[in-house]
Amino acid sequence: MIRAHLRNMVLGGVIGLIAPLVATAQDAPDVRPKRVVSINLCTDQLAMMLADPGQLVSVSVLAREPESSAMADEALGWPINHARAEEIFLLKPDLVVAGAFSSQATVQMLRKLGLPVEVFEPALSLEDVSAAMTRMGAALHQDARAADQVAGFEARLAALREQVVNRPRAAIYYANGYSVGDQSLSGHILATAGFDNIAREAGIPVAGNIPLEVLALLDPDVIITGQRYPAASRSEEILDHPVVRHLQDARLRGTIADRDWICGTPHVLRAVEGLIGLRHDYEAVARGAGE
Amino acid sequence: MSLLAISDLSVTRRGRSILRDVSLTIDAGEVVGLIGGNGAGKTTLMRAALGLIGFDGRSSLADMPLRVRAKQAAWLPQARELAWPVDVQTVVTLGRIPHLAAGQRPTQADQAAVDTALHEMGLDAMRHRTVTRLSGGEQARVLIARTLAQGTPLVMADEPIAGLDPGHQISTMKIFAGMAKQGKSALVSLHDLGLAARHCTRLVLLGEGRIVADGPPQSVLSTDNLRRHFAITAHFEHTPHGPIFQPLEVLE
Amino acid sequence: MRRLALILIALVVVLFVAALLLGPADTDPWQSLVALITREESLLGLVMYEIRLPRALLAVMIGASLGLSGAAMQGYLRNPLADPGLIGVSASAALGAVLAIQTGLAAAFALGLPLSALAGALVGVLLVLALAGPRGSSLTLILAGIVVSSLAAALTSLVLNLSPNPFAANEIVFWMMGSLADRSMVHVGLALPFMVMGWLLLGGVGRGLDALTLGEDAAEAMGINLMVLRLMVVIGTAAVVGASTAVAGVIGFVGLVVPHILRPFVGARPSALLWSSALGGAAMLLAADITVRLVLPSKDLKLGVLTAIIGAPLFLHLIHKVRKMSV
Numbered sequence: 001m002i003r004a005h006l007r008n009m010v011l012g013g014v015i016g017l018i019a020p021l022v023a024t025a026q027d028a029p030d031v032r033p034k035r036v037v038s039i040n041l042c043t044d045q046l047a048m049m050l051a052d053p054g055q056l057v058s059v060s061v062l063a064r065e066p067e068s069s070a071m072a073d074e075a076l077g078w079p080i081n082h083a084r085a086e087e088i089f090l091l092k093p094d095l096v097v098a099g100a101f102s103s104q105a106t107v108q109m110l111r112k113l114g115l116p117v118e119v120f121e122p123a124l125s126l127e128d129v130s131a132a133m134t135r136m137g138a139a140l141h142q143d144a145r146a147a148d149q150v151a152g153f154e155a156r157l158a159a160l161r162e163q164v165v166n167r168p169r170a171a172i173y174y175a176n177g178y179s180v181g182d183q184s185l186s187g188h189i190l191a192t193a194g195f196d197n198i199a200r201e202a203g204i205p206v207a208g209n210i211p212l213e214v215l216a217l218l219d220p221d222v223i224i225t226g227q228r229y230p231a232a233s234r235s236e237e238i239l240d241h242p243v244v245r246h247l248q249d250a251r252l253r254g255t256i257a258d259r260d261w262i263c264g265t266p267h268v269l270r271a272v273e274g275l276i277g278l279r280h281d282y283e284a285v286a287r288g289a290g291e
Numbered sequence: 292m293s294l295l296a297i298s299d300l301s302v303t304r305r306g307r308s309i310l311r312d313v314s315l316t317i318d319a320g321e322v323v324g325l326i327g328g329n330g331a332g333k334t335t336l337m338r339a340a341l342g343l344i345g346f347d348g349r350s351s352l353a354d355m356p357l358r359v360r361a362k363q364a365a366w367l368p369q370a371r372e373l374a375w376p377v378d379v380q381t382v383v384t385l386g387r388i389p390h391l392a393a394g395q396r397p398t399q400a401d402q403a404a405v406d407t408a409l410h411e412m413g414l415d416a417m418r419h420r421t422v423t424r425l426s427g428g429e430q431a432r433v434l435i436a437r438t439l440a441q442g443t444p445l446v447m448a449d450e451p452i453a454g455l456d457p458g459h460q461i462s463t464m465k466i467f468a469g470m471a472k473q474g475k476s477a478l479v480s481l482h483d484l485g486l487a488a489r490h491c492t493r494l495v496l497l498g499e500g501r502i503v504a505d506g507p508p509q510s511v512l513s514t515d516n517l518r519r520h521f522a523i524t525a526h527f528e529h530t531p532h533g534p535i536f537q538p539l540e541v542l543e
Numbered sequence: 544m545r546r547l548a549l550i551l552i553a554l555v556v557v558l559f560v561a562a563l564l565l566g567p568a569d570t571d572p573w574q575s576l577v578a579l580i581t582r583e584e585s586l587l588g589l590v591m592y593e594i595r596l597p598r599a600l601l602a603v604m605i606g607a608s609l610g611l612s613g614a615a616m617q618g619y620l621r622n623p624l625a626d627p628g629l630i631g632v633s634a635s636a637a638l639g640a641v642l643a644i645q646t647g648l649a650a651a652f653a654l655g656l657p658l659s660a661l662a663g664a665l666v667g668v669l670l671v672l673a674l675a676g677p678r679g680s681s682l683t684l685i686l687a688g689i690v691v692s693s694l695a696a697a698l699t700s701l702v703l704n705l706s707p708n709p710f711a712a713n714e715i716v717f718w719m720m721g722s723l724a725d726r727s728m729v730h731v732g733l734a735l736p737f738m739v740m741g742w743l744l745l746g747g748v749g750r751g752l753d754a755l756t757l758g759e760d761a762a763e764a765m766g767i768n769l770m771v772l773r774l775m776v777v778i779g780t781a782a783v784v785g786a787s788t789a790v791a792g793v794i795g796f797v798g799l800v801v802p803h804i805l806r807p808f809v810g811a812r813p814s815a816l817l818w819s820s821a822l823g824g825a826a827m828l829l830a831a832d833i834t835v836r837l838v839l840p841s842k843d844l845k846l847g848v849l850t851a852i853i854g855a856p857l858f859l860h861l862i863h864k865v866r867k868m869s870v
Binding site for chain 3: 370378391
Binding site: 068175176177209211212213214216217219229230231232233234235236237238241242243246 | 566567568570586587589590593594595644645647649650706707708709710711713714717724725727728729836840842843
């Protein structure tokens with residue numbers, strides 16, 4: 001008896017909390033969301049670019065990490081969350097934006113609690129970047145601002161494109177020998193910058209590991225690695241392997257910070273610019289060797 | 292020259308006194324039977340004499356460096372441990388360890404000692420059998436052979452004949468007697484007082500942590516000692532076939 | 544005995560050459576060997592000398608270490624279930640290694656990594672010996688092993704989870720399952736001195752282990768210094784397992800499977816089992832590493848996965864046998 005009574009009280013309390021939120025969403029479906037919470041590094045950045053002041057309530061903790069976030073400084077202006085259902089719920093959001101890689105359990109829980117959750121797929125191409133901005137604009141009811149920014153992004157991208165005759169062969173090589181292929185955002189960025197991706201020769205369409213000896217024998221013209229993370233890991237030791245060192249010493253090396261191409265945001269243009277600069281260096285060296 | 296000299300040896304374990312002021316000397320050519328009831332301290336005395344456990348007092352063996360002692364006295368523990376399924380010959384050859392320098396293989400002399408020990412214990416036909424598949428009595432004989440192969444002037448054996456069939460009990464005791472004839476000695480703990488009376492040149496009776504009697508069998512196995520330390524009566528008689536000792540009744 | 548030695552040596556040589564010639568990259572065997580031997584200044588030479596040679600050398604060194612330490616532990620504890628991986632010595636070594644990497648000790652001074660792994664292994668061996676007793680029954684030995692390895696694994700996970708490095712947390716599986724991927728001559732150099740020391744120590748315990756067949760009392764009465772023997776086994780095991788784990792993570796079951804298979808061929812003599820298990824371990828790890836490279840080259844299949852798949856059923860069989868013996 002007592003237990004049943006307690007249960008009713010608890011459930012009643014929860015329903016009481018949810019009811020007003022659900023009611024607002026239903027009463028005025030066209031109203032711009034006022035309390036948006038982002039729980040994914042990529043949606044954080046899109047939301048920060050597109051939201052009105054005060055519209056975005058919180059971003060994820062990763063948004064402030066300079067290694068992975070292209071907008072780490074901007075993110076200081078927002079409270080952070082750790083993408084946990086409890087804390088998100090207590091922020092009383094009227095919209096949660098999440099990535100496809102956000103914890104499914106958290107997303108399910110938030111939906112069960114009656115919160116609308118928009119899940120964004122990761123960008124796999126530069127077209128996906130525009131699409132993600134447009135979609136975030138729609139979710140935040142900031143369509144005009146999104147359209148502006150998409151136009152700006154595409155104009156800058158078009159200006160960067162060059163006609164490349166001899167495309168150098170580049171390898172993107174990360175911790176654990178991880179590499180990405182043509183059908184990934186980084187792959188598209190590499191192609192846009194005028195490189196051929198060696199991952200294709202290694203038989204990797206999207207992403208996978210290139211064994212070190214395969215990398216060495218493919219003999220890339222350029223090796224592009226990520227920046228180092230703080231503290232050591234065995235995974236990153238491969239970047240100190242004598243073979244990688246040797247290849248880098250004999251060839252042109254480049255570093256593109258993860259933050260510049262992890263997420264499909266206009267900040268990928270920095271990666272495109274960096275890679276184009278690298279290609280120009282390569283061409284200069286190649287010309288020097290030719291003369 | 293004595294092969295073992297113990298003086299004022301006391302052992303205390305976990306606050307309990309097990310042996311007190313034991314003095315014992317074993318000379319060449321003796322088969323000394325160590326007798327006494329369960330818990331009298333027979334095993335403790337032999338292990339202390341070898342220096343395997345801590346004690347107060349002196350023991351000539353315990354004073355020796357490990358390797359020297361191993362050439363002076365061989366030890367047959369009561370527990371018959373055979374951890375691995377090795378063959379009989381391998382076990383007996385282990386007895387030659389004290390005679391081998393580091394990394395040295397057994398020489399012909401070592402092999403001869405092993406063969407003799409195998410032969411003495413009637414194991415010639417079994418030398419390639421796996422010890423863990425032998426019967427308990429057969430294992431006991433293998434372990435005695437290992438002790439003999441060590442070729443020491445003194446053999447100390449803790450209940451070596453327990454579990455042997457009568458024939459092998461007698462032949463084992465005769466091997467010890469044969470050793471004594473060659474000027475070696477044996478210190479053997481026994482529960483079979485009949486065999487002790489027949490085959491030992493001397494008996495040492497332990498009771499309440501002390502040596503209560505030490506001398507030829509007929510004097511140690513006195514009616515009084517049997518009553519006080521074993522609570523039994525017995526029949527003891529010298530016959531043309533040698534001394535015969537037969538326990539009779541338990542005293543209330 | 545000599546025949547067994549020749550067979551095992553031949554097996555190790557064949558597998559070693561195979562390990563040099565097989566890999567994810569298709570290379571011409573003859574050219575590869577020429578490139579390796581002449582230390583050719585080509586990419587193929589680089590691949591042979593800096594990738595395949597250290598990997599094959601480490602497989603031999605680590606396999607021999609694990610086989611040897613397994614045989615030594617079993618001989619010392621007189622229990623066929625003792626294996627440095629199963630009783631938690633390797634897991635403790637992994638904890639030491641992870642601590643060295645995460646505290647920066649490994650970066651600050653080159654030998655920090657193997658030394659710290661050795662210290663971890665030493666704590667692991669001593670804990671297991673203290674918990675299981677000098678002649679641990681199978682039950683107490685395995686229980687002690689479970690306690691030590693789960694605790695060490697949990698602490699390893701904790702250290703990696705607390706690391707600010709995003710890759711570190713994903714490395715738990717490497718430390719628990721072991722791999723030789725992407726190792727270089729640097730790792731060979733780090734591990735070798737400690738392994739040589741351990742091999743010398745463990746190589747010297749054969750006679751003592753033979754004597755221990757008859758029990759501690761009998762061994763000591765045969766002139767074996769049990770204290771010295773114990774120290775040699777403990778420090779030798781810690782040295783070889785620590786060095787192995789520091790560069791390749793925990794690779795279980797090698798020290799269990801190899802002595803178990805070879806025991807009948809050496810007449811169960813603990814001393815003969817030492818050298819034969821070292822050779823057998825080298826062969827087993829070479830074979831296992833060739834397999835992981837050929838089966839799933841792009842997935843970095845962990846070595847410990849393979850050795851466990853081979854070893855676990857054997858372990859079950861052994862438990863069954865030991866139980867039957869004790870009844």
